[in-house]
Amino acid sequence: MTERRARHLSFILLFVMLALAALTPLHAVEPDERLADPAQETRARALSNGLRCLVCQNQSIDDSNAPLARDLRILLRERIAAGDDDATITRDLVSRYGDFILLQPPFNPRTLVLWSAPFVLLAAGGWVLFRRSRRMPQLEKPQPLTEQERENLRRLLATDQIDPPAGSPRQGS
Amino acid sequence: MTVEWGHFALILALVLSLCQVALPLWGVAGRDHALMQTARGTAIGAFLFTLLAFAALTYAYVQSDFSVINVAMNSHSTKPLAYKISGVWSNHEGSMLLWVLILTLFGALVAMARQAIPLPLLAAVLMVQGAVSSAFFAFILMTSNPFLRALEVPAEGRGLNPILQDPGLAIHPPLLYIGYVGFSIAFSFAIGALIHGRIDAVWARFVRPWTLLAWSFLTLGIAMGSYWAYYELGWGGFWFWDPVENASLMPWLAGTALLHSTVVMEKRDALKVWTILLSILTFSLSLIGTFLVRSGVLTSVHTFASDPSRGKFILGILVFFIGGGLTLFAWRAHALRQGGLFAPISREAGLVLNNLMLATMAATVLIGTLYPLVLEGISGDKISVGAPFFEATMLPLFLPLALLQPLGTALSWKRADLWAAMQRLSWAFGFSVLVLCIVLYVTRGGSVLAPVGAGIGLWLVLGSLADVWLRVWRAKAGWAVNLSRLVGLPRSAWGTALAHAGLGISLIGIAATGWGTEVISTVGKGAEVPAGPYRLVLEQVITRNGPDYRETVGRFQVYSDQQKLGVIEPGKRIFIGQTMPKTEAGLMTIGLGQIYASLGDFQADGTVSLRLYWKPLVVLIWGGALVMAFGGFLSLLDRRSRIAAPRKARQLQGDAA
Numbered sequence: 001m002t003e004r005r006a007r008h009l010s011f012i013l014l015f016v017m018l019a020l021a022a023l024t025p026l027h028a029v030e031p032d033e034r035l036a037d038p039a040q041e042t043r044a045r046a047l048s049n050g051l052r053c054l055v056c057q058n059q060s061i062d063d064s065n066a067p068l069a070r071d072l073r074i075l076l077r078e079r080i081a082a083g084d085d086d087a088t089i090t091r092d093l094v095s096r097y098g099d100f101i102l103l104q105p106p107f108n109p110r111t112l113v114l115w116s117a118p119f120v121l122l123a124a125g126g127w128v129l130f131r132r133s134r135r136m137p138q139l140e141k142p143q144p145l146t147e148q149e150r151e152n153l154r155r156l157l158a159t160d161q162i163d164p165p166a167g168s169p170r171q172g173s
Numbered sequence: 174m175t176v177e178w179g180h181f182a183l184i185l186a187l188v189l190s191l192c193q194v195a196l197p198l199w200g201v202a203g204r205d206h207a208l209m210q211t212a213r214g215t216a217i218g219a220f221l222f223t224l225l226a227f228a229a230l231t232y233a234y235v236q237s238d239f240s241v242i243n244v245a246m247n248s249h250s251t252k253p254l255a256y257k258i259s260g261v262w263s264n265h266e267g268s269m270l271l272w273v274l275i276l277t278l279f280g281a282l283v284a285m286a287r288q289a290i291p292l293p294l295l296a297a298v299l300m301v302q303g304a305v306s307s308a309f310f311a312f313i314l315m316t317s318n319p320f321l322r323a324l325e326v327p328a329e330g331r332g333l334n335p336i337l338q339d340p341g342l343a344i345h346p347p348l349l350y351i352g353y354v355g356f357s358i359a360f361s362f363a364i365g366a367l368i369h370g371r372i373d374a375v376w377a378r379f380v381r382p383w384t385l386l387a388w389s390f391l392t393l394g395i396a397m398g399s400y401w402a403y404y405e406l407g408w409g410g411f412w413f414w415d416p417v418e419n420a421s422l423m424p425w426l427a428g429t430a431l432l433h434s435t436v437v438m439e440k441r442d443a444l445k446v447w448t449i450l451l452s453i454l455t456f457s458l459s460l461i462g463t464f465l466v467r468s469g470v471l472t473s474v475h476t477f478a479s480d481p482s483r484g485k486f487i488l489g490i491l492v493f494f495i496g497g498g499l500t501l502f503a504w505r506a507h508a509l510r511q512g513g514l515f516a517p518i519s520r521e522a523g524l525v526l527n528n529l530m531l532a533t534m535a536a537t538v539l540i541g542t543l544y545p546l547v548l549e550g551i552s553g554d555k556i557s558v559g560a561p562f563f564e565a566t567m568l569p570l571f572l573p574l575a576l577l578q579p580l581g582t583a584l585s586w587k588r589a590d591l592w593a594a595m596q597r598l599s600w601a602f603g604f605s606v607l608v609l610c611i612v613l614y615v616t617r618g619g620s621v622l623a624p625v626g627a628g629i630g631l632w633l634v635l636g637s638l639a640d641v642w643l644r645v646w647r648a649k650a651g652w653a654v655n656l657s658r659l660v661g662l663p664r665s666a667w668g669t670a671l672a673h674a675g676l677g678i679s680l681i682g683i684a685a686t687g688w689g690t691e692v693i694s695t696v697g698k699g700a701e702v703p704a705g706p707y708r709l710v711l712e713q714v715i716t717r718n719g720p721d722y723r724e725t726v727g728r729f730q731v732y733s734d735q736q737k738l739g740v741i742e743p744g745k746r747i748f749i750g751q752t753m754p755k756t757e758a759g760l761m762t763i764g765l766g767q768i769y770a771s772l773g774d775f776q777a778d779g780t781v782s783l784r785l786y787w788k789p790l791v792v793l794i795w796g797g798a799l800v801m802a803f804g805g806f807l808s809l810l811d812r813r814s815r816i817a818a819p820r821k822a823r824q825l826q827g828d829a830a
Contacts (some may be wrong), residue, residue: 001225031695031782052557057471058415060559063408103559110554114544117567118537125529133517 029062033070035077044077047086051076051093052103060103176241179229180320183270186222186277187310189215193280193303197296201368209292212299220281220291223274227261230270230319232286234261240326243267244320249332249750251721258345260333265467265483266319268346272463273345275354279383280306283358288379297365298358302395305357308490316483332750336723341401345394349421353459356428358383360456360498363449364416365503367472370508372445377438380452382809384435388428389805395421396798404758409769410785411686411794414563416471416548417544420462423535427455430531437521440586446506451532452787453498458535460491470546481579518587523581530574534688537566575629575680578673583643601635616688628683633677637670667810668688672801679797682765697780698728705787708732714775715742717718722748725780727772731761738763745781765792 035041037157045062051072053064061069072093079089093101105111145153193215200208230243236258239245247264248257262271280302281293287349291300313319335420336342362380366372398421403411412418465471468484480594515522530616541558579601583594597603607630616624644666645658690705700711709729726744743759759770766789773782 029693029784031693033234034693050561052559058559063410065334083341098555100555100557103557104561104565105556105558110552111550111556114540114558114562115566117540118533118570121536122533122570125533129525129529133515 029073030070033077035081040077040080042049043086044073044080047076047080047089048073050103052101054097054101175229175232175320176238177319179226179233182225182229183223183310183314183320186226186273187314188217188221190277190303190307190310193219194300194307195302197303201293201296201300202445206292209296212296212303216277216280216284216299216302219303220274220277223270223287224275226320226751227270227274228724230267231258231261234258234604237330239328239330241319242321245323245327245330247331248331249721251749252333252338253720254549255340255343255406256333256338259337262346263333263337263342264319266313266317268350269309269313269317269467270319271346272350272354273306273313275350276302276306276309279358281354282360283383290379292403294362294365294369294376294379297597298361301364302357303598305361305494308493311331312483312486312490313749316486321334322629327370328431331752332748335748335751335755336405339401340407340747345397345401348390348397348682349394352387352389352394353421353424353462355383355387356431356452356456356459356501358387359431359452360494363452364448364501367505368510370505372509373450374442375438376446377435381432381435381439382433383610384428385805385809388425389809390517390800391421391425391428392802392805393800395425396795396802399798400795404760404769407756408784409681409788410521411781411791414560415544418464419538419563420465423458423538424455424462425781426531426535427451427458430528430535431455433524433531434528437524440787441521443521444528445514446527447510449506450502450666451528453495454535456606457495457498458539460494464488464491465542474495474669476646518584519589520581520584520586523577526577527574527581530570531785534567534570537570540714552565572625572629575633575676576631578676582636582640582669582673591811598639601639602632603782605629605635615689620687623684623687625718626687627681630677630682630684633680634674637677638676639697640673641666643669657661665808665811668804668806668811671804671807675797675800675802675804677797678793678800679795682790682793682795682797686788686792688789689791690787692783692785694783695780695810696783697778702783702785704731704770704785705766705789706733706785707738707763707768709741709768709770709785712740714779714781722746725775727755727759727770729759729770731768733763741768741770743772745772762792765796767791812814 029045035044048062049060051061052067053059053061053066053072055066055068056064059069061072076089076093079092092101096104099106105114107115196215197209200206200211216316221578230241232238233241233244235254236246237244237250237257239248243264243266244260247267248260249416252260261267280299281314283290283302284299292331340790357649359380362376362383366376379573389720396416398418399411402413402418403409424591431448431451434444434451437444438448442555464484464487468487470484475585483609515525542564545556579598580594582592583598583751584591605628608631609624612624612627613621630641641662646655647658652660690703692702692704694700694702696702696711698711698713702711709731712728712730714724714725715725718724724744726742729743731739731741741761745754747754754774756771759768759772761768766787769786769788773784775781
């Protein structure tokens with residue numbers, strides 16, 4: 001499962017090498033990018049965790065060391081510092097790069113099947129089970145013991161007070 | 174010449190696999206037992222020849238025979254021996270060869286197992302195994318042949334991708350493939366049962382050990398891959414919901430459901446049709462996983478279309494076996510007699526609920542992974558389905574399942590008393606809630622999900638302990654009797670308890686990631702950085718040579734107050750034959766937590782950017798998975814699921830028949 005990721009990472013490394021002649025620090029969020037205000041920085045981290053690094057396979061811009069991811073991290077920090085709210089920043093990014101940039105796909109007609117599938121499947125499965133259980137012949141209600149049976153049971157229990165030790169046929173699941 | 178022998182052995186293995194399909198098929202059709210018997214010999218032969226082929230390729234790697242293209246592309250003469258060997262399966266061609274090696278190994282094991290499988294069923298099972306391996310042998314020989322020679326022999330190999338040169342990744346693919354491929358046995362048994370139109374509780378007893386074996390290895394494989402990604406990729410995450418990871422999670426979820434449904438079938442002779450379907454689906458998800466990883470479709474739908482030979486071949490295999498299996502199911506399932514009555518409150522009803530949730534989770538991962546590909550294929554729209562989607566959909570499915578699990582185990586078969594079960598677990602539940610409240614209070618203001626996750630994890634662990642306790646403890650009995658009951662508890666009961674407790678342990682570890690700390694800063698010599706309750710001091714920067722690499726590391730001393738705990742050395746490595754540096758994280762395990770340090774590039778002024786984490790309880794994530802797998806193996810050792818049943822028992826069965 002990891003070779004693809006590894007190959008992909010080497011692709012990123014190659015990309016970095018080709019794109020920039022100068023040495024770029026190979027790291028996700030760099031110290032010099034960070035905002036001075038902790039609250040704003042927290043917002044920036046939360047935002048960048050939900051944005052896809054467009055040249056990567058499945059990484060957020062927060063995790064990625066690709067130059068484009070760095071550019072986007074810096075861009076959104078500039079917007080935050082300038083006082084824009086999260087929704088505006090996200091909207092602008094989507095209008096420029098499309099829904100592809102959102103790691104959490106938006107809920108719209110194109111993703112209706114995706115978002116509803118888990119709950120529809122669960123409900124459908126539950127409904128089938130419910131129908132089945134109603135059609136299924138019920139187990140008979142146990143009849144209460146007769147007086148004679150009670151007496152037998154008492155006698156048996158009196159002779160064997162302790163459960164048979166484990167290792168007897170009693171089996172687990 | 175060895176390589177040519179290997180190539181020839183592979184072709185012979187294909188021929189034997191085709192015989193493994195044709196001869197028993199003929200035998201089943203003509204009710205000829207001698208012909209059915211050939212299934213055993215051909216299955217074992219196919220395995221031996223695949224082993225020869227694999228040995229030949231390994232030999233070429235060990236000898237650094239660069240006249241073989243595959244070796245030249247993926248190895249280097251300076252590699253340590255262990256990585257020359259693991260180089261065999263670090264690439265597409267070699268890993269497919271490993272895949273069929275394990276597939277034929279499972280076929281041979283079934284052929285040799287002392288399970289008293291009726292001959293017609295055994296012949297059908299091995300026939301299906303033979304069909305699957307024939308398809309993959311053909312795939313290897315026609316599109317991914319590792320034995321091809323180069324016309325011009327290079328003096329040196331290109332080297333193994335440095336990120337793959339790691340002990341974790343050396344053993345990850347074999348573990349994972351044993352898991353993936355092991356589910357083929359359940360698939361073959363399901364097809365065999367459909368062909369025969371007969372299925373009963375004994376069928377479940379045959380299938381369960383193989384499923385357990387596959388599931389345990391898959392659990393280990395996933396955990397190993399996750400830990401590898403954690404320490405090797407350099408940003409400290411343990412699960413990324415990457416399609417390649419999802420490819421292994423889907424069969425795991427379906428296989429977990431299958432394990433539970435075979436229990437119901439074995440005990441209550443119910444859920445037969447569903448178990449057959451689940452057997453087909455679990456291996457189908459393994460095949461889909463192989464397709465996703467091996468076809469190139471993940472990188473982009475367009476690369477898949479531009480270099481289609483491999484992808485289309487696997488897609489063909491996929492359509493044939495999944496489509497064929499499901500068609501056969503639709504055609505024959507009604508022939509299987511449905512059995513078993515259900516009360517709404519019973520162990521079996523709980524297991525049905527478990528299956529519903531697990532199947533929905535597997536379907537969710539499948540849909541989430543394929544949706545972007547399908548959408549792009551249909552409309553050209555590109556969307557991303559990343560971690561936030563999976564977290565939003567999987568948590569609401571997983572958490573209720575985890576909450577209900579201990580209760581399900583406390584219910585008895587047939588007809589259970591829910592109130593009594595809840596009473597029996599009241600201590601475990603009460604204690605978990607108490608701990609949850611305390612943790613919520615202590616960490617107030619922080620994430621709520623972390624304490625809730627940890628609370629549910631604790632409930633799973635305590636629920637499993639309570640399960641063992643309730644099975645063993647009899648107040649009236651003395652200590653000695655109770656102790657002997659504890660020792661004599663069936664291994665499968667221990668296995669169940671451990672597997673469920675392991676899940677809880679992992680959950681606690683995952684939840685605890687919410688309590689980690691992170692520091693990102695630029696450090697120079699002598700700089701002091703906090704990591705949770707500890708602090709690190711950069712003592713010096715060292716550049717040195719390893720066996721086949723050159724590295725620069727920052728030597729950090731770890732302190733707890735004034736006490737020195739040890740040294741970690743995160744750094745950058747450049748391997749021979751490679752140009753780009755690879756990040757090596759520095760790790761120190763303290764108790765159940767870890768300090769995790771990862772460096773950026775060293776600057777001219779001697780400073781370096783540092784990402785430093787304190788990850789409390791993080792070890793539990795993989796420790797829990799180990800406990801789960803251990804539970805699986807322990808259950809496998811139970812008399813009930815022993816693959817090699819004692820001869821005596823077998824003879825008795827034979828006498829009875």
